Amino acid sequence: MTGALRAVARVRAVPGSEETVRDALIAMVAPTREEEGCLDYRLHVVDSDPGLFCFVALWRSEADLDAHLDEPHIADGLAAIADHTESVVVSRMTRIA
Numbered sequence: 001m002t003g004a005l006r007a008v009a010r011v012r013a014v015p016g017s018e019e020t021v022r023d024a025l026i027a028m029v030a031p032t033r034e035e036e037g038c039l040d041y042r043l044h045v046v047d048s049d050p051g052l053f054c055f056v057a058l059w060r061s062e063a064d065l066d067a068h069l070d071e072p073h074i075a076d077g078l079a080a081i082a083d084h085t086e087s088v089v090v091s092r093m094t095r096i097a
Contacts, residue, residue: 003060006058006059006092006095007056007057007091008057009090010088010089010091011025011053011054011081011085011087011088012051012085012088013053013084013085014051014083014086015051017081020081021051021081021084024077027077028043029042032074035064035071036060037060037063037064037065037067038058038060039058039059041055069090
């Protein structure tokens with residue numbers, strides 16, 4: 001899909017907080033999938049590293065991703081895991097092949 005924006009968000013849980021982070025991230029999925037411009041939004045856990053979670057998303061546009069990051073359910077979810085995460089990194093990607 002030309003013009004669509006791909007993004008990956010990596011969330012690293014503090015050791016011992018994996019379940020808390022997992023539950024909070026799962027709660028973000030359904031409302032995000034209903035957002036304007038969300039074409040695909042999936043949450044994964046790294047098999048060899050159960051404290052590392054990755055959202056893989058496809059957005060219609062950069063503006064749609066920016067709007068997503070301002071949604072209350074995202075702010076609330078991130079606030080809920082703030083003391084349980086070591087890092088949250090969002091990478092925007094452009095398909096080149």
